[in-house]
Each structure stands twice: as C-alpha cells, then as structure tokens.
Amino acid sequence: MNARRITPEDAEAFILGNTSLMAPPHVPEIRLYLADEVHDLWHKTEEELQEIGLPPPFWAFAWAGGQGLARCILDHPKLVAGRHVLDFASGSGLVAIAAAMAGAQSVMAADTDPFCETAVRLNAAANQVEIGFTAANLIGKKGDWDVLLAGDVFYDKVLAGHLVPWFEELHRKGVTILIGDPGRSYLPNSGLERLAVYEVPVTRLLEDSEVKRTTVWRLARPISPTAPQPCGA
Ligand SMILES: C[S@@+](CC[C@H](N)C(=O)[O-])C[C@H]1O[C@@H](n2cnc3c(N)ncnc32)[C@H](O)[C@@H]1O
Numbered sequence: 001m002n003a004r005r006i007t008p009e010d011a012e013a014f015i016l017g018n019t020s021l022m023a024p025p026h027v028p029e030i031r032l033y034l035a036d037e038v039h040d041l042w043h044k045t046e047e048e049l050q051e052i053g054l055p056p057p058f059w060a061f062a063w064a065g066g067q068g069l070a071r072c073i074l075d076h077p078k079l080v081a082g083r084h085v086l087d088f089a090s091g092s093g094l095v096a097i098a099a100a101m102a103g104a105q106s107v108m109a110a111d112t113d114p115f116c117e118t119a120v121r122l123n124a125a126a127n128q129v130e131i132g133f134t135a136a137n138l139i140g141k142k143g144d145w146d147v148l149l150a151g152d153v154f155y156d157k158v159l160a161g162h163l164v165p166w167f168e169e170l171h172r173k174g175v176t177i178l179i180g181d182p183g184r185s186y187l188p189n190s191g192l193e194r195l196a197v198y199e200v201p202v203t204r205l206l207e208d209s210e211v212k213r214t215t216v217w218r219l220a221r222p223i224s225p226t227a228p229q230p231c232g233a
Contacts, residue, residue: 006054011118015060018044021126024062024094025201027070030101032092032123035060035203042205059091059111059119064200064207065152066091068214069180070098072196073149077102079178083146086110088138088153093120093131095151095180100129108132108145139166142173151180160186164223177219182212191223 018041019033035041041060049056073079073095081103087096090109093116100107109120109131117133124131139162148170154160167177168191181187182200196216204210 006114008118011115012122015115015119015122018057019060024067024070026067026198027062027074027094027098029074030070030094030097031126032062032094032097033060033119033126034062034092054115055113057115059113059116061203061206062092062094063152064182064202064212064214065150065180065184066094067151067180067200067202068182068196068198068216069149069151069178070095071198071200072178072180072216073098073102075196079176080104080147080149083176084108084144085147085149086138086143086145087131087149087151089150090116090120090133091151093123095149096120096131097124097127097129099147099149100124100131101127104147106132108134108143110134110136110138112137139163142170145170145175147176147178149178149180152182152184153179154181154184154187157186160188164188167219168222168224171219179217179219180214181217182207182214187217188223191219191221192217193220 020036021031023031080099082105085099085104085107087109090096090111093109096107096109120133198214199211200214202212
C-alpha cells in the first residue's frame with residue numbers, strides 16, 4: 001500500500017483481514033471491526049504503517065472516552081434525539097453509531113485518518129445505521145451541527161490547543177459540546193460540567209490498565225480565562 005493512494009478497496013481488505021467484528025465491553029449493543037489479540041494489530045501496524053507514513057490504527061480500538069460517551073448517549077438518548085450531530089475524531093465510528101441508534105436526526109463522522117472512512121462505513125453497516133463521513137479537518141470550521149461529540153480527543157497537547165478555542169466558539173454559537181474522557185493529560189480543567197462517570201474496560205496493551213474511570217463532560221462555561229465572557233456573566 002502507498003500512503004498517498006489508499007483506495008477504499010485497500011482499506012477494506014486491510015480492515016477485514018486484521019480485525020474481528022466484536023462488541024466493545026462497555027457498549028455491548030454495538031459491534032465494531034476491532035483489533036484483537038490474535039491479530040496484534042497495534043504492534044504490527046505501528047511498524048508496517050510507519051514505513052509508509054500512516055498513523056497508528058486508532059480506528060481499530062474502542063477508546064475509553066468513546067465507550068463512555070457512547071454509553072451515556074444510549075442511556076440518555078435525549079442528548080441527541082432529533083438533533084444534527086457531529087462526531088469529531090470518530091475513529092471506528094463508535095460514538096456516531098450510538099448517536100444514530102439514539103435517534104439523532106443526522107450524524108456526520110469526521111476523522112482525518114485515511115482508513116476511517118472505510119472503517120466507519122463497515123461499522124455503520126454492521127449496526128444498520130446511516131452515518132455521513134468527512135475526512136476534512138473541521139477544526140475552526142462552522143457547521144449546522146446542534147451537538148458535537150468528542151470521544152477521547154485530549155491525548156495530544158497540540159491537538160488540545162486547537163480544540164479548546166474551537167469548542168468554545170461553537171459553544172458560544174449554541175452548539176452542545178459533549179466530551180468522553182478517561183483523564184487524558186490535556187483535558188481542560190475548567191468550564192466542564194460532569195454528566196456521568198463509568199468504569200470502562202480497556203485494552204491493557206494500549207492503556208497499561210484493565211479499567212479506566214471515564215467521565216462524560218458537557219462544556220458549560222468558557223474554558224480559558226481569556227475567552228470572551230457572554231454579556232451579563
Ligand atoms: C483516541 S482516538 C478516538 C477515536 C474515537 N472517538 C473513540 O473514542 O474510540 C482519536 C482520533 O482522533 C483523530 N484525529 C486526530 N486529529 C484529528 C483532526 N484534526 N480531525 C479529525 N480527527 C482527528 C485520530 O485520527 C483518531 O481516530
């Protein structure tokens with residue numbers, strides 16, 4: 001495979017050949033093509049994919065933040081029912097699938113990884129839901145979303161630095177921002193309202209732990225002290 005020319009056929013063959021259809025432990029009603037111990041995908045592809053300049057296969061795992069957020073949406077469907085939803089940094093599409101199952105009016109998944117479009121398409125089909133997809137980098141962009149879902153996105157300092165002002169801007173415009181996070185290093189420590197807490201089983205290979213305490217947050221106030229305050233705040 002060449003990094004600049006991954007066809008959907010290449011991606012589909014790779015995904016089907018290196019994963020199995022299984023339920024993430026905290027969201028058993030959804031099935032996804034996920035890496036398992038048999039395929040040892042994380043190690044194999046870190047070496048193989050690095051050689052051709054591709055990122056690690058985030059799409060092949062149901063991350064703790066995504067599992068917590070998907071659980072919360074399925075248990076509290078009013079969070080998304082009837083709304084236009086963006087699942088930012090969708091990976092496998094887990095959170096987007098949960099939103100569609102919970103009755104969202106439309107769901108768009110966004111991820112810049114070149115395998116994700118195919119992974120999301122296969123996973124949506126496996127769960128009989130319809131999800132749109134974009135590989136565009138939406139950070140800083142506006143859309144007609146009512147709700148933005150972000151599962152496990154605060155793991156990288158640079159990414160977090162871009163997300164905070166974007167999330168604040170969307171929040172000011174009336175978009176509900178819901179975040180699933182298992183205590184990643186760059187989660188903002190202000191402006192967030194706790195909605196739910198779960199003990200989420202995770203892959204020891206990735207997390208060096210079997211369970212991650214995962215919180216679902218709603219952006220409630222400006223995160224950064226310098227952010228403009230709404231009138232009367
Ligand atoms: C830890 S994974 C989380 C995946 C999924 N939300 C979950 O919880 O299972 C982080 C994802 O962020 C995606 N990502 C990173 N930067 C991005 C960007 N600028 N736009 C969209 N996706 C991005 C990566 O490709 C990866 O799939």
